[in-house]
Amino acid sequence: MAQPTNLLLENLPAPDREALLKSASHIQFALGQDLIAPGEMIEAVHFPLSGIISTVNEMADGRSVEAFMIGREGVAGVEATTIPMRSGSRQTIQLTGEALRIDAGRVRALANERPAIRQMLALYHAGIQRELEQTAACHALHQAERRLAKWLLRCHDRADSDLIKLTQEYMAAMLGSQRTTVNEAAQTLQAQGAVRYSRGKIQVLSRPALEAAACECYRKITVHHAEAGVAA
Structure with missing residues:
Protein backbone atom coordinates (compact mmCIF):
# COMPACT_ATOMS: atom_id res chain seq x y z
CA MET A 1 0.00 0.00 0.00
CA ALA A 2 1.29 3.46 -0.91
CA GLN A 3 2.31 5.70 1.94
CA PRO A 4 0.02 8.68 2.56
CA THR A 5 1.33 11.94 1.21
CA ASN A 6 0.55 15.64 1.29
CA LEU A 7 -0.08 17.03 -2.18
CA LEU A 8 1.40 20.46 -1.48
CA LEU A 9 4.66 18.89 -0.38
CA GLU A 10 4.65 16.39 -3.23
CA ASN A 11 4.33 19.18 -5.79
CA LEU A 12 7.36 21.06 -4.49
CA PRO A 13 10.78 20.62 -6.13
CA ALA A 14 12.66 17.89 -4.27
CA PRO A 15 15.25 20.18 -2.59
CA ASP A 16 12.52 22.45 -1.20
CA ARG A 17 10.42 19.52 -0.05
CA GLU A 18 13.40 17.95 1.71
CA ALA A 19 14.20 21.24 3.44
CA LEU A 20 10.71 21.24 4.98
CA LEU A 21 10.75 17.54 5.80
CA LYS A 22 14.01 17.88 7.75
CA SER A 23 12.13 20.08 10.23
CA ALA A 24 8.95 17.99 10.36
CA SER A 25 7.68 15.64 13.02
CA HIS A 26 5.06 12.98 12.31
CA ILE A 27 1.92 13.13 14.46
CA GLN A 28 -1.35 11.25 14.78
CA PHE A 29 -4.56 13.08 15.53
CA ALA A 30 -7.81 11.77 16.98
CA LEU A 31 -11.44 12.52 16.23
CA GLY A 32 -12.56 15.66 18.04
CA GLN A 33 -9.04 16.75 19.01
CA ASP A 34 -8.39 20.49 18.87
CA LEU A 35 -5.22 21.61 17.14
CA ILE A 36 -5.71 25.22 18.16
CA ALA A 37 -8.33 27.42 19.82
CA PRO A 38 -9.33 30.99 18.95
CA GLY A 39 -6.83 33.55 20.22
CA GLU A 40 -3.91 31.13 20.57
CA MET A 41 -0.63 31.81 18.81
CA ILE A 42 -0.14 29.58 15.79
CA GLU A 43 3.09 27.90 16.84
CA ALA A 44 3.10 25.19 14.16
CA VAL A 45 1.68 24.39 10.78
CA HIS A 46 0.31 20.95 9.91
CA PHE A 47 0.48 19.24 6.53
CA PRO A 48 -2.15 16.46 6.71
CA LEU A 49 -1.26 13.08 5.24
CA SER A 50 -4.75 11.71 5.87
CA GLY A 51 -7.88 12.71 7.74
CA ILE A 52 -9.68 16.06 7.80
CA ILE A 53 -9.11 19.22 9.83
CA SER A 54 -12.09 21.57 10.15
CA THR A 55 -11.62 25.30 10.67
CA VAL A 56 -14.61 26.40 12.73
CA ASN A 57 -15.86 29.88 13.60
CA GLU A 58 -17.63 30.14 16.96
CA MET A 59 -20.25 32.69 18.00
CA ALA A 60 -20.78 34.17 21.47
CA ASP A 61 -24.10 32.30 21.82
CA GLY A 62 -22.35 28.94 21.40
CA ARG A 63 -23.29 28.32 17.79
CA SER A 64 -20.58 27.46 15.28
CA VAL A 65 -20.08 26.97 11.55
CA GLU A 66 -17.28 25.49 9.49
CA ALA A 67 -15.34 28.02 7.41
CA PHE A 68 -13.36 25.43 5.43
CA MET A 69 -11.81 21.99 5.72
CA ILE A 70 -8.25 20.84 5.15
CA GLY A 71 -7.07 17.44 3.99
CA ARG A 72 -3.94 16.12 2.35
CA GLU A 73 -4.32 18.77 -0.36
CA GLY A 74 -3.50 21.58 2.05
CA VAL A 75 -1.90 22.94 5.18
CA ALA A 76 -3.37 24.10 8.48
CA GLY A 77 -1.95 27.34 9.84
CA VAL A 78 -1.01 28.85 6.49
CA GLU A 79 -1.88 32.35 7.75
CA ALA A 80 1.13 32.18 10.11
CA THR A 81 3.64 31.38 7.37
CA THR A 82 4.30 35.04 6.54
CA ILE A 83 4.17 36.71 9.99
CA PRO A 84 3.50 35.45 13.55
CA MET A 85 -0.25 35.35 14.09
CA ARG A 86 -2.96 34.28 16.49
CA SER A 87 -5.72 31.99 15.33
CA GLY A 88 -9.09 33.56 14.72
CA SER A 89 -10.87 30.21 14.73
CA ARG A 90 -10.80 26.70 16.16
CA GLN A 91 -9.16 23.89 14.23
CA THR A 92 -10.58 20.53 15.18
CA ILE A 93 -10.20 17.01 13.81
CA GLN A 94 -13.22 15.94 11.79
CA LEU A 95 -11.72 12.67 10.54
CA THR A 96 -8.90 10.77 12.28
CA GLY A 97 -5.58 10.83 10.47
CA GLU A 98 -1.95 11.88 10.57
CA ALA A 99 0.09 14.92 9.64
CA LEU A 100 3.54 16.43 9.44
CA ARG A 101 4.03 19.18 12.02
CA ILE A 102 6.56 21.95 11.40
CA ASP A 103 7.36 24.94 13.60
CA ALA A 104 5.72 28.03 12.09
CA GLY A 105 8.86 30.13 12.53
CA ARG A 106 10.89 27.55 10.66
CA VAL A 107 8.39 27.56 7.79
CA ARG A 108 8.58 31.36 7.64
CA ALA A 109 12.37 31.21 7.47
CA LEU A 110 12.34 28.62 4.70
CA ALA A 111 9.70 30.58 2.77
CA ASN A 112 11.93 33.65 2.90
CA GLU A 113 14.88 31.64 1.62
CA ARG A 114 13.13 29.52 -1.00
CA PRO A 115 10.82 31.07 -3.64
CA ALA A 116 9.10 27.76 -4.46
CA ILE A 117 7.96 27.31 -0.86
CA ARG A 118 6.87 30.94 -0.64
CA GLN A 119 4.85 30.66 -3.86
CA MET A 120 3.24 27.38 -2.82
CA LEU A 121 2.02 28.86 0.47
CA ALA A 122 0.82 32.09 -1.17
CA LEU A 123 -1.16 30.23 -3.83
CA TYR A 124 -2.78 27.94 -1.29
CA HIS A 125 -3.70 30.91 0.91
CA ALA A 126 -5.23 32.65 -2.12
CA GLY A 127 -7.30 29.56 -2.89
CA ILE A 128 -8.61 29.49 0.69
CA GLN A 129 -9.58 33.17 0.51
CA ARG A 130 -11.58 32.56 -2.65
CA GLU A 131 -13.21 29.54 -1.03
CA LEU A 132 -14.27 31.67 1.94
CA GLU A 133 -15.85 34.22 -0.40
CA GLN A 134 -17.78 31.49 -2.20
CA THR A 135 -18.86 29.86 1.06
CA ALA A 136 -20.26 33.15 2.37
CA ALA A 137 -22.50 33.39 -0.70
CA CYS A 138 -23.41 29.71 -0.40
CA HIS A 139 -24.63 30.02 3.19
CA ALA A 140 -26.74 33.04 2.30
CA LEU A 141 -28.31 31.84 -0.93
CA HIS A 142 -28.48 28.05 -1.23
Whole structure:
Protein backbone atom coordinates (compact mmCIF):
# COMPACT_ATOMS: atom_id res chain seq x y z
CA MET A 1 0.00 0.00 0.00
CA ALA A 2 1.29 3.46 -0.91
CA GLN A 3 2.31 5.70 1.94
CA PRO A 4 0.02 8.68 2.56
CA THR A 5 1.33 11.94 1.21
CA ASN A 6 0.55 15.64 1.29
CA LEU A 7 -0.08 17.03 -2.18
CA LEU A 8 1.40 20.46 -1.48
CA LEU A 9 4.66 18.89 -0.38
CA GLU A 10 4.65 16.39 -3.23
CA ASN A 11 4.33 19.18 -5.79
CA LEU A 12 7.36 21.06 -4.49
CA PRO A 13 10.78 20.62 -6.13
CA ALA A 14 12.66 17.89 -4.27
CA PRO A 15 15.25 20.18 -2.59
CA ASP A 16 12.52 22.45 -1.20
CA ARG A 17 10.42 19.52 -0.05
CA GLU A 18 13.40 17.95 1.71
CA ALA A 19 14.20 21.24 3.44
CA LEU A 20 10.71 21.24 4.98
CA LEU A 21 10.75 17.54 5.80
CA LYS A 22 14.01 17.88 7.75
CA SER A 23 12.13 20.08 10.23
CA ALA A 24 8.95 17.99 10.36
CA SER A 25 7.68 15.64 13.02
CA HIS A 26 5.06 12.98 12.31
CA ILE A 27 1.92 13.13 14.46
CA GLN A 28 -1.35 11.25 14.78
CA PHE A 29 -4.56 13.08 15.53
CA ALA A 30 -7.81 11.77 16.98
CA LEU A 31 -11.44 12.52 16.23
CA GLY A 32 -12.56 15.66 18.04
CA GLN A 33 -9.04 16.75 19.01
CA ASP A 34 -8.39 20.49 18.87
CA LEU A 35 -5.22 21.61 17.14
CA ILE A 36 -5.71 25.22 18.16
CA ALA A 37 -8.33 27.42 19.82
CA PRO A 38 -9.33 30.99 18.95
CA GLY A 39 -6.83 33.55 20.22
CA GLU A 40 -3.91 31.13 20.57
CA MET A 41 -0.63 31.81 18.81
CA ILE A 42 -0.14 29.58 15.79
CA GLU A 43 3.09 27.90 16.84
CA ALA A 44 3.10 25.19 14.16
CA VAL A 45 1.68 24.39 10.78
CA HIS A 46 0.31 20.95 9.91
CA PHE A 47 0.48 19.24 6.53
CA PRO A 48 -2.15 16.46 6.71
CA LEU A 49 -1.26 13.08 5.24
CA SER A 50 -4.75 11.71 5.87
CA GLY A 51 -7.88 12.71 7.74
CA ILE A 52 -9.68 16.06 7.80
CA ILE A 53 -9.11 19.22 9.83
CA SER A 54 -12.09 21.57 10.15
CA THR A 55 -11.62 25.30 10.67
CA VAL A 56 -14.61 26.40 12.73
CA ASN A 57 -15.86 29.88 13.60
CA GLU A 58 -17.63 30.14 16.96
CA MET A 59 -20.25 32.69 18.00
CA ALA A 60 -20.78 34.17 21.47
CA ASP A 61 -24.10 32.30 21.82
CA GLY A 62 -22.35 28.94 21.40
CA ARG A 63 -23.29 28.32 17.79
CA SER A 64 -20.58 27.46 15.28
CA VAL A 65 -20.08 26.97 11.55
CA GLU A 66 -17.28 25.49 9.49
CA ALA A 67 -15.34 28.02 7.41
CA PHE A 68 -13.36 25.43 5.43
CA MET A 69 -11.81 21.99 5.72
CA ILE A 70 -8.25 20.84 5.15
CA GLY A 71 -7.07 17.44 3.99
CA ARG A 72 -3.94 16.12 2.35
CA GLU A 73 -4.32 18.77 -0.36
CA GLY A 74 -3.50 21.58 2.05
CA VAL A 75 -1.90 22.94 5.18
CA ALA A 76 -3.37 24.10 8.48
CA GLY A 77 -1.95 27.34 9.84
CA VAL A 78 -1.01 28.85 6.49
CA GLU A 79 -1.88 32.35 7.75
CA ALA A 80 1.13 32.18 10.11
CA THR A 81 3.64 31.38 7.37
CA THR A 82 4.30 35.04 6.54
CA ILE A 83 4.17 36.71 9.99
CA PRO A 84 3.50 35.45 13.55
CA MET A 85 -0.25 35.35 14.09
CA ARG A 86 -2.96 34.28 16.49
CA SER A 87 -5.72 31.99 15.33
CA GLY A 88 -9.09 33.56 14.72
CA SER A 89 -10.87 30.21 14.73
CA ARG A 90 -10.80 26.70 16.16
CA GLN A 91 -9.16 23.89 14.23
CA THR A 92 -10.58 20.53 15.18
CA ILE A 93 -10.20 17.01 13.81
CA GLN A 94 -13.22 15.94 11.79
CA LEU A 95 -11.72 12.67 10.54
CA THR A 96 -8.90 10.77 12.28
CA GLY A 97 -5.58 10.83 10.47
CA GLU A 98 -1.95 11.88 10.57
CA ALA A 99 0.09 14.92 9.64
CA LEU A 100 3.54 16.43 9.44
CA ARG A 101 4.03 19.18 12.02
CA ILE A 102 6.56 21.95 11.40
CA ASP A 103 7.36 24.94 13.60
CA ALA A 104 5.72 28.03 12.09
CA GLY A 105 8.86 30.13 12.53
CA ARG A 106 10.89 27.55 10.66
CA VAL A 107 8.39 27.56 7.79
CA ARG A 108 8.58 31.36 7.64
CA ALA A 109 12.37 31.21 7.47
CA LEU A 110 12.34 28.62 4.70
CA ALA A 111 9.70 30.58 2.77
CA ASN A 112 11.93 33.65 2.90
CA GLU A 113 14.88 31.64 1.62
CA ARG A 114 13.13 29.52 -1.00
CA PRO A 115 10.82 31.07 -3.64
CA ALA A 116 9.10 27.76 -4.46
CA ILE A 117 7.96 27.31 -0.86
CA ARG A 118 6.87 30.94 -0.64
CA GLN A 119 4.85 30.66 -3.86
CA MET A 120 3.24 27.38 -2.82
CA LEU A 121 2.02 28.86 0.47
CA ALA A 122 0.82 32.09 -1.17
CA LEU A 123 -1.16 30.23 -3.83
CA TYR A 124 -2.78 27.94 -1.29
CA HIS A 125 -3.70 30.91 0.91
CA ALA A 126 -5.23 32.65 -2.12
CA GLY A 127 -7.30 29.56 -2.89
CA ILE A 128 -8.61 29.49 0.69
CA GLN A 129 -9.58 33.17 0.51
CA ARG A 130 -11.58 32.56 -2.65
CA GLU A 131 -13.21 29.54 -1.03
CA LEU A 132 -14.27 31.67 1.94
CA GLU A 133 -15.85 34.22 -0.40
CA GLN A 134 -17.78 31.49 -2.20
CA THR A 135 -18.86 29.86 1.06
CA ALA A 136 -20.26 33.15 2.37
CA ALA A 137 -22.50 33.39 -0.70
CA CYS A 138 -23.41 29.71 -0.40
CA HIS A 139 -24.63 30.02 3.19
CA ALA A 140 -26.74 33.04 2.30
CA LEU A 141 -28.31 31.84 -0.93
CA HIS A 142 -28.48 28.05 -1.23
CA GLN A 143 -30.89 25.48 0.17
CA ALA A 144 -29.80 23.14 2.94
CA GLU A 145 -29.81 19.93 0.88
CA ARG A 146 -27.64 21.53 -1.80
CA ARG A 147 -25.18 22.86 0.78
CA LEU A 148 -25.11 19.47 2.51
CA ALA A 149 -24.39 17.72 -0.80
CA LYS A 150 -21.53 20.15 -1.48
CA TRP A 151 -20.12 19.63 2.00
CA LEU A 152 -20.35 15.83 1.73
CA LEU A 153 -18.55 15.91 -1.60
CA ARG A 154 -15.70 17.83 -0.03
CA CYS A 155 -15.57 15.31 2.82
CA HIS A 156 -15.65 12.45 0.30
CA ASP A 157 -12.75 14.01 -1.62
CA ARG A 158 -10.61 13.72 1.51
CA ALA A 159 -11.95 10.61 3.24
CA ASP A 160 -10.57 7.80 1.01
CA SER A 161 -13.78 5.93 1.77
CA ASP A 162 -17.44 5.95 0.76
CA LEU A 163 -18.41 5.54 4.42
CA ILE A 164 -18.04 8.73 6.44
CA LYS A 165 -18.68 8.79 10.19
CA LEU A 166 -20.66 11.96 10.89
CA THR A 167 -23.27 12.61 13.53
CA GLN A 168 -26.33 14.72 12.84
CA GLU A 169 -25.20 17.14 15.55
CA TYR A 170 -21.80 17.55 13.94
CA MET A 171 -23.19 18.13 10.45
CA ALA A 172 -25.60 20.72 11.83
CA ALA A 173 -22.77 22.55 13.58
CA MET A 174 -20.54 22.51 10.51
CA LEU A 175 -23.31 23.81 8.25
CA GLY A 176 -24.64 26.32 10.75
CA SER A 177 -28.10 24.74 10.54
CA GLN A 178 -30.66 23.18 12.86
CA ARG A 179 -30.48 19.40 13.38
CA THR A 180 -33.98 18.99 11.98
CA THR A 181 -32.96 20.88 8.84
CA VAL A 182 -29.90 18.68 8.33
CA ASN A 183 -31.95 15.52 8.94
CA GLU A 184 -34.48 16.56 6.29
CA ALA A 185 -31.69 17.43 3.85
CA ALA A 186 -29.98 14.06 4.41
CA GLN A 187 -33.28 12.23 3.92
CA THR A 188 -33.78 14.10 0.63
CA LEU A 189 -30.34 13.04 -0.59
CA GLN A 190 -31.10 9.47 0.44
CA ALA A 191 -34.39 9.51 -1.48
CA GLN A 192 -32.44 10.65 -4.55
CA GLY A 193 -30.14 7.64 -4.24
CA ALA A 194 -27.05 9.73 -3.53
CA VAL A 195 -26.35 8.51 0.01
CA ARG A 196 -27.45 6.05 2.66
CA TYR A 197 -28.02 7.86 5.93
CA SER A 198 -28.08 6.16 9.33
CA ARG A 199 -27.27 7.25 12.83
CA GLY A 200 -23.67 8.44 13.03
CA LYS A 201 -22.66 7.70 9.46
CA ILE A 202 -23.30 8.51 5.82
CA GLN A 203 -22.38 6.22 2.94
CA VAL A 204 -21.94 7.74 -0.50
CA LEU A 205 -23.85 5.48 -2.89
CA SER A 206 -23.64 7.54 -6.07
CA ARG A 207 -21.03 10.24 -6.53
CA PRO A 208 -22.72 11.50 -9.75
CA ALA A 209 -26.06 11.80 -7.94
CA LEU A 210 -24.41 13.70 -5.09
CA GLU A 211 -22.71 16.04 -7.56
CA ALA A 212 -26.05 16.64 -9.30
CA ALA A 213 -27.64 17.51 -5.96
CA ALA A 214 -24.88 19.90 -4.89
CA CYS A 215 -24.98 23.63 -5.47
CA GLU A 216 -22.69 25.30 -7.98
CA CYS A 217 -20.28 26.20 -5.18
CA TYR A 218 -18.66 22.75 -5.15
CA ARG A 219 -17.53 23.17 -8.74
CA LYS A 220 -16.55 26.81 -8.25
CA ILE A 221 -14.46 26.07 -5.15
CA THR A 222 -12.73 23.24 -7.01
CA VAL A 223 -11.97 25.62 -9.89
CA HIS A 224 -10.72 28.33 -7.51
CA HIS A 225 -8.19 25.95 -5.98
CA ALA A 226 -7.16 24.57 -9.38
CA GLU A 227 -6.48 28.11 -10.61
CA ALA A 228 -4.25 28.57 -7.58
CA GLY A 229 -2.40 25.39 -8.51
CA VAL A 230 -3.87 23.33 -5.67
CA ALA A 231 -6.15 20.28 -5.78
CA ALA A 232 -9.34 21.06 -3.84
